[in-house]
Amino acid sequence: MSQFDKQDQLNNPVTETPDFTRMVEEGLNRRQFLGGAAIMGLGALASSYSPISEAMQSVSGKGLSPDIGFKAVPASTADTITVPEGYRWDTLISWGDPLFSGIENFKDGGLNSAAAQEKQFGDNNDGMSFFPLSDDRAILAINNEYTNYEYLFAHQGKQMTAEDVRKAQAAHGVSVFEIEKKNGSWQLVKDSRYNRRIHANTPMMITGPAAGHDLMKTEDDPSGTLALGTFNNCANGETPWGTYLTCEENFNGYFGSSSDVDLGADGKRYGVKSTDSGYQWHKFDERFDIAKHPQENHRFGWVVEIDPKNPNSTPKKRTALGRFKHENAALTINEGGHVVVYLGDDQRGEHLYKFVSRNRYNPDNQDANRDLLEEGTLYVARFSSASGKASGRGEWIELTHGKNGLTAANGFKDQAEVLVFARRAATQVGATTMDRPEWVAVHPSGKQVFCTLTNNKNRGKEGQPVGGPNPRAKNNYGQIIRWQPDNGDHTSMDFSWDLFVMAGNPDVHNDAYAGSSNINKDNMFNSPDGLGFDPEGRMWIQTDGKYSNKGDFEGMGNNQMLCADPASGEIRRFLTGPVACEITGLTFSSDYTTMFIGVQHPGEDLKPSHFPGGGNSTPRSSVIMIRKEDGGVIGS
Ligand code: FEO
Ligand code: CA
Ligand code: CA
Numbered sequence: 001m002s003q004f005d006k007q008d009q010l011n012n013p014v015t016e017t018p019d020f021t022r023m024v025e026e027g028l029n030r031r032q033f034l035g036g037a038a039i040m041g042l043g044a045l046a047s048s049y050s051p052i053s054e055a056m057q058s059v060s061g062k063g064l065s066p067d068i069g070f071k072a073v074p075a076s077t078a079d080t081i082t083v084p085e086g087y088r089w090d091t092l093i094s095w096g097d098p099l100f101s102g103i104e105n106f107k108d109g110g111l112n113s114a115a116a117q118e119k120q121f122g123d124n125n126d127g128m129s130f131f132p133l134s135d136d137r138a139i140l141a142i143n144n145e146y147t148n149y150e151y152l153f154a155h156q157g158k159q160m161t162a163e164d165v166r167k168a169q170a171a172h173g174v175s176v177f178e179i180e181k182k183n184g185s186w187q188l189v190k191d192s193r194y195n196r197r198i199h200a201n202t203p204m205m206i207t208g209p210a211a212g213h214d215l216m217k218t219e220d221d222p223s224g225t226l227a228l229g230t231f232n233n234c235a236n237g238e239t240p241w242g243t244y245l246t247c248e249e250n251f252n253g254y255f256g257s258s259s260d261v262d263l264g265a266d267g268k269r270y271g272v273k274s275t276d277s278g279y280q281w282h283k284f285d286e287r288f289d290i291a292k293h294p295q296e297n298h299r300f301g302w303v304v305e306i307d308p309k310n311p312n313s314t315p316k317k318r319t320a321l322g323r324f325k326h327e328n329a330a331l332t333i334n335e336g337g338h339v340v341v342y343l344g345d346d347q348r349g350e351h352l353y354k355f356v357s358r359n360r361y362n363p364d365n366q367d368a369n370r371d372l373l374e375e376g377t378l379y380v381a382r383f384s385s386a387s388g389k390a391s392g393r394g395e396w397i398e399l400t401h402g403k404n405g406l407t408a409a410n411g412f413k414d415q416a417e418v419l420v421f422a423r424r425a426a427t428q429v430g431a432t433t434m435d436r437p438e439w440v441a442v443h444p445s446g447k448q449v450f451c452t453l454t455n456n457k458n459r460g461k462e463g464q465p466v467g468g469p470n471p472r473a474k475n476n477y478g479q480i481i482r483w484q485p486d487n488g489d490h491t492s493m494d495f496s497w498d499l500f501v502m503a504g505n506p507d508v509h510n511d512a513y514a515g516s517s518n519i520n521k522d523n524m525f526n527s528p529d530g531l532g533f534d535p536e537g538r539m540w541i542q543t544d545g546k547y548s549n550k551g552d553f554e555g556m557g558n559n560q561m562l563c564a565d566p567a568s569g570e571i572r573r574f575l576t577g578p579v580a581c582e583i584t585g586l587t588f589s590s591d592y593t594t595m596f597i598g599v600q601h602p603g604e605d606l607k608p609s610h611f612p613g614g615g616n617s618t619p620r621s622s623v624i625m626i627r628k629e630d631g632g633v634i635g636s
Helices: 002-011 019-026 030-037 051-061 162-171 264-269 415-420 422-428
Strands: 087-094 125-134 137-144 173-182 185-188 196-198 203-207 226-228 233-238 244-248 303-306 316-318 326-333 338-345 352-360 376-385 391-398 437-442 449-453 479-485 494-502 528-533 539-543 560-564 571-576 582-588 594-600 622-628
Touching: 087 185, 125 233, 125 244, 125 594, 125 622, 137 233, 137 244, 137 582, 173 244, 185 622, 233 582, 264 422, 338 449, 376 422, 415 422, 449 528, 479 528, 528 582, 539 582, 560 582
Parallel strands: 125 582, 203 316, 233 326, 326 437, 437 528
Antiparallel strands: 087 622, 125 137, 137 173, 173 185, 173 196, 203 226, 233 244, 244 303, 244 326, 303 316, 326 338, 338 352, 338 437, 352 376, 376 391, 391 494, 437 449, 449 479, 479 494, 528 539, 539 560, 560 571, 582 594, 594 622
């Protein structure tokens, strides 16, 4: 994601602060954090947790203190995957592998055609879900977030043509395909009736309160209900009625213009401007030229629902869930049947949201559940804490037109405008600015929710005060927040929260930047991003961080995956990735003996990787499968 990180940096430039001032500004050191705030106590004594964490511990400890049975792996800078003793890994699929017969195989050096890419596995795989068909057959739906021009084209993006733009558009979106288990190992089923590529030109329905609104209309779609495509599909979610949720994140970077166009405050807030992120789509596909089609960008930044079992279905953009840079969609069915979806907006200083469905889930009739994401209420989080404490209370503030100042007088004509410009609405109601909310995951107890706050160089700058869940200025390591709704009710307006971990480097720092007490030299990492649970309550943490292995990041090596016990706070490194990759996306087979994870952009920016092919091959984003040699449950 580093290329979007750079883009974010351009949109929100940071004034550098000398290192010595940041500690003064934030007034929190490791000792105070462990003693005064005392929320991280990993020690033998439960009393080292604050009262809030004790309450949380009792919930997650209820029969769900998971067995973590593997031996940790050390940090690594090698151009390969390392897994614990007794485990093995294999590649399932890589960027460019054809999903159908008769389609050309992947060619090194950026030589495949656009037509081939439209039928091949997309690039930069991210979030994914496993939909079982039987014991040995399943469908995988996998996001293809973006693409690296340095590998997509022989000319590395320097001599773009219309054909090249079409190829780049085809490398994005979602890949859906069948897999089957043979001799204990899963493999692609070419030509399955379920195999499908969804990309930046696939027709989609716009649904929900913003469908058909003036803000959604374009010259090509005066109805404001039919969009073309999805792209920058970051992480995901899945529903109990068998659909896949794909989340549109940094959509802004695909829009640009040859003329100098200003889309005003809303354009600025969403980072839509004349300069794109380097994709150059607007030069060959005028839909992406904001001078010609200033509202096309309103049709992106949504959560899209896809039915993987119906290859002819039209994906639906669910506008009730708001428009922002969606990371993932963590869905839970609340007691009482409301569908609650937690949603992060991944940009420095943006917010954490939740959606509550108007109608209730019907476990006896899945067809009746198909439009539960169509109507409901969107909320945004506001946190409070006693001074210096990294724990406290929080509330959800409703983003409904006519309430909380979301009125015409304040620039919101109707509910569609609240949803299309959800960020502006969140600011209007006083939401807390966060350190880049990435994935949210609901603990299998259903009682606690966790969210990775990956990092935020801008913390401590104007509008992003240090404190509460964002306790460190110039936060280059990130933290994981957890919260617990009052009475275990996800529709409650109030919750308690604390920090499960603050990442850091105890070899380099002896203050808050050393991390919380469950961080040590053997498990340190930076920039937590992917997050998920297995049903036994093991929490899997994936990183998208700095892999320089130098300075503040010395000893952390390449990006990695860790496993945590939410009850004790223990964190153990499970896997390390190849050079210059991000580890992102995870799902399991139904019996939890195969874990599928994503290795995204190995060798980005021409860093020296040849993963997974070795030799002199082009590095390729890939989905890998991890199994225990004894066939046991992963992590146990
Ligand atoms: Fe696509 Fe925020 O990661
Ligand atoms: Ca991510
Ligand atoms: Ca990230």
